[in-house]
Amino acid sequence: MEGDTPRRDEGPSRQTKPVIQITRSELQRLMEEAGRNALTQHERRTGTPIVREIPRRQLFREREMEREQPEAASRRSLEKARKRKDQRLALARGKKRGEIVGQNRNSPFSNKILTEVVDPSFRLPDLPKYDGTKDPQEHIAAFELVMNLYGQSSAINAKLFVTTLTGKVQEWFTSLPSGGIETFDQLIQKFTFHFASKRKQKRSATYLFNIRQKEDESLKSFIGRFNNETLEVQDEIMVSMA
Known part of the structure; x- marks a missing residue:
């Protein structure tokens, strides 16, 4: 139609901005790096160092502490149980010793024995x-x-x-x-x-000179009898004779 103003060409349509995709690990790295940069800038401005703890190390320590707590509690429980057992045994031994002493009041042995x-x-x-x-x-x-x-x-x-x-x-x-x-x-x-x-009375060494072999006695039997007689002689005299 006449009188209608022709539409101007508005040019190319707006294009959608590209979406940047990053992985979770990359995001974590970027966050840690940003945190470190912020801490560094703060230290430069204030001159005050900030104690930094790596999150993973802190988490590891927390888990270690959680694991050590039950173990420590278990050791304490075992120690208490052992002490109670020792106390019961000591009490039982004391009672037993008291019974022994009571049953043997007339014994020549002292209580220590x-x-x-x-x-x-x-x-x-x-x-x-x-x-x-x-x-x-x-x-x-x-x-x-x-x-x-x-x-x-x-x-x-x-x-x-x-x-x-x-x-x-x-x-x-x-x-x-x-x-x-x-x-x-x-x-x-x-x-x-x-x-x-x-006690057997020890013979003197001169007694050995009186030992004679019998007529019907073999040499082996005589030597055996003589050796037996030497056992009855006082050791001090035998040593002096040797």
Whole structure:
């Protein structure tokens, strides 16, 4: 139509700006870099350094602390349980020792020996018996020869030594004053003194010169008998003769 003003060409249509796409890791890196730059600028302006902590390291430390807390609590619980167990065992041992002392009020052993308990795993060896008819020194030597293999305490040795006494010898021990024996050595001294009359009398060395071979005795038998007789000779004299 006439009179209509023709439309001007508005030119090319507006173009959409391109969208920049970045990954999550790149975004994280950019944020960390921006943070570092901001901290650096702040330090330059104020002259005050700022303590910086890398987020990953901080997170790692926090996780380590969270993991260590249950472990520490577990160790404390175990320690408390162990202490309670030790206390119960000590109480039980004290009660047991009190019962032992109460049951053996008339024992010649002191409380120190009475309360010494043999380890449950200890197996009693086959010990020689003593009835009072033999040399007490020989019995002591035989007993110590066996017990030296086990390394028991003086108190345990005293208790075990008493188990080797039989008959009248056992009666002698039970007749001793209550609580008078405090060590194994003290027990041995009393034992040796009381049965001193049973000790074998050592022969003099001159006795050996009187030993003669019998007419119907072989040389081997004679030498064996002679060697047995030398065992009855006092050691000091034998040494001087040698």
